[in-house]
Amino acid sequence: MHVDDAIRSRKSVRRFLPDPVSRDTLAHIVEVAGRAPSGSNIQPWQVHVVAGEALHRLSAAILAAFDSGEEHQPEYTYYPTQWFEPYRERRQRCGYGLYETLGIRREDKARRHEQMRRNFHFFDAPVAMIVTIDRRLETGSYMDAGMLIQSLMTSARGQGLHTCAQAALAWYHRIIREQLGLADSELVLCAIAVGHEDPEAPENHFITERKPVGSIARFHGD
Structure with a gap:
């Protein structure tokens, strides 16, 4: 797959088939x-690659915490405390678009809650990658990690797979740390669900829009 095709066809898949992914393929993606x-x-x-029984245990532990209503917080701030334009409108369009695709009304709190809960099933993916960085480093390392995360998802597309980056898992870093035996220096950034897309799932037909080049780039000089 040409790199352009891999980047353009990458999307957030929120329902996967149960088909396994071989360890050799996963090792190739990480390499x-x-x-x-x-x-x-x-x-x-x-990159902590989690599959099989280890993934079932991790998912069950996080779901138990989510269902209990326990208070959990990530170790870093992802979103602003106060939204402003144009980011507020973009975020709302994304959320409303997904729920509309799934037929979930805004006032249907039960179904919205259940959809949120699917994060912690890793959307039925057979593999989850937990990405961490060394907490003793600084902001530049977050930039580095972002480039790794994009590369993981692009590499997965090159193998015919799909992914979903999941910042929601960072809220449950204490459980992840316990389940995977993370070093104290490791800060949980996100998870990436990896597997084969379920082409029949309506949520996988929801494609977020992107701004045109003229809106995101300014060209200076000839």
């Missing part, structure tokens, strides 16, 4: 993604 750049080549990341 290729490991070519992502980082400042002074420090490579501040770790």
Whole structure:
């Protein structure tokens, strides 16, 4: 797959088939993604590839915490405390578009809650990648990790797979740490669900829009 096709066809898949992904394929994805750049080549990341019974245990532990109503917080701030334009409108269009595709009305709190809960099933994916960085590093390492995450998803597309990056899992870092035996220095950034797309699922037909080049780039000079 040409890199342009891999990037253009990447999307957030929210329902996967149960078909397994081989360890060789997963190792290849991580190897290729490991070519992502980082400042002074420090490579501040770790990728924890979770499948099989280990994934079932992790999912069950997080779901139990979610269902209990326990208070959990991530170790970093992802979103602003106060939204403003144009980001408020873009975020709303994304959320409303997904729920509309699924036939979930705004006032249907039960179904909205259930859809949120599917995050912690990893949308039925057979594999989850938990991405961490060393907490002793600084903001630049978050930029480095972002390039790794994009590379993981692009590499997966090159293998005919799909993904969904899940920042929601960062809220449950204590459970992830316990289940996977993470080092104290590791800060959980996100999960990435990996597998084969269920082409019949309506949520997988929801494609978020992108702004045109003229809206996101300014060209200076000839």
